[in-house]
Amino acid sequence: AQKVTQAQTEISVVEKEDVTLDCVYETRDTTYYLFWYKQPPSGELVFLIRRNSFDEQNEISGRYSWNFQKSTSSFNFTITASQVVDSAVYFCALRSSNQGGKLIFGQGTELSVKP
Amino acid sequence: GAVVSQHPSRVICKSGTSVKIECRSLDFQATTMFWYRQFPKQSLMLMATSNEGSKATYEQGVEKDKFLINHASLTLSTLTVTSAHPEDSSFYICSASPVSYGYTFGSGTRLTVV
Numbered sequence: 204a205q206k207v208t209q210a211q212t213e214i215s216v217v218e219k220e221d222v223t224l225d226c227v228y229e230t231r232d233t234t235y236y237l238f239w240y241k242q243p244p245s246g247e248l249v250f251l252i253r254r255n256s257f258d259e260q261n262e263i264s265g266r267y268s269w270n271f272q273k274s275t276s277s278f279n280f281t282i283t284a285s286q287v288v289d290s291a292v293y294f295c296a297l298r299s300s301n302q303g304g305k306l307i308f309g310q311g312t313e314l315s316v317k318p
Numbered sequence: 319g320a321v322v323s324q325h326p327s328r329v330i331c332k333s334g335t336s337v338k339i340e341c342r343s344l345d346f347q348a349t350t351m352f353w354y355r356q357f358p359k360q361s362l363m364l365m366a367t368s369n370e371g372s373k374a375t376y377e378q379g380v381e382k383d384k385f386l387i388n389h390a391s392l393t394l395s396t397l398t399v400t401s402a403h404p405e406d407s408s409f410y411i412c413s414a415s416p417v418s419y420g421y422t423f424g425s426g427t428r429l430t431v432v
Contacts, residue, residue: 238421246409248362248423294361303375304350304415308362 205230207297209309216285217317224280224312226295232256234300237278239269242292242311251293254278285316320346320416324424331402331431339397339427341412347392348414353385356409356426365410368395402431 206229216222228237239251252262254271262269266283282289295309321344331337341351349370354362366387367375374387384406386398399406411426 240423246411246426246428248411248413250421250423253420303367305352305364305367306362306413306421307364310361313359 205297205299205307207295207307207309209293209295209312211312212310213313213315215315215317218287219284220316221281221283222285222314222316224282224293224295224314226278226280226309228276228278228295228297230297230299232299232301236298237271238296238298238306239278239280240294240296242294244291248294251280282314285314287316287318290314290316320344320414320420320422322348322412322414322422322424324412324427326427327425328428329430331429333403333431334401336398336400337402337429339399339410339412339429341395341397341414341424343393343414343416343422346414346416348395348416349392350415351389351395352413352421353387353395353397354411354413356411358409362411365397370395399429402429404431407431 208227235256237254241249259271268281270279292311292313294311296306298306323342325340351368353365355365356362364377365380368387368389370389376382389395407430409426409428413421413423
C-alpha cells in the first residue's frame with residue numbers, strides 16, 4: 204500500500220525561526236518519486252521539489268532544504284529563517300512507478316508564521 | 319512553463335442542478351489528467367484519472383454517475399457534478415503531467431451547493 208504521513212497537523216512559529224515539516228512515506232516499490240507542494244490560502248498548489256528514489260542527496264534552495272532518508276522512509280522539509288509569507292499548508296506527496304501516475308498526498312501541515 | 323487552466327474558479331449552484339468544471343492544458347498535450355477533491359482542512363483526495371478518448375478510472379468510493387468525466391481532446395478534461403447536493407460542496411482541482419513524473423495543477427474550483 205502507498206501512504207504518506209505528515210504527523211504535524213499545525214505548526215506555529217515566530218518569524219525568523221527555523222521550522223521542519225516531517226514526512227514519512229510507505230511504498231513497496233523500488234522506484235518512486237516524492238514531492239512537496241505549498242498551498243496558500245488562495246488554494247492553488249505550488250510545486251516546491253521532486254525527488255526520485257535513487258537520489259538521496261539533500262537539496263537546498265534558498266531558505267528551503269530537504270532531507271531524504273530512505274533508511275527511515277522520510278523526506279523532511281526545513282524552512283530556515285521563516286517569513287510570514289511562508290504561512291500556508293504544505294503537502295508531501297508520493298508517486299510510485301506502478302500507480303499509473305497517481306499522486307498520494309499526505310494530510311498536510313498548516314504552517315503559521317507570526318510576525 | 320506548462321500551464322493548466324481551470325474554470326470556473328468559484329461557482330455557487332442550487333441543490334439538484336449540475337455543474338461543469340473545465341480543465342485545459344494550455345501549452346502541452348495531456349493524455350491523462352487527474353481530478354482531486356479537497357474538503358476544508360483536509361488533504362487532496364484523488365477522485366479519478368481522466369484518459370483522453372476512453373473512460374475515466376474512478377477511485378474506490380467515487381460515484382461514476384455523479385461525477386461525470388469527459389476527456390474528449392488532448393487539452394481538455396471536464397468534470398460534471400450531477401444533481402449536486404450540499405455535501406458535494408468542496409474544492410475541486412485538476413492536474414496533468416507535462417513531463418515525466420512532474421505535475422501541473424489547475425488553480426482549483428470552489429463549489430458551493432445551496
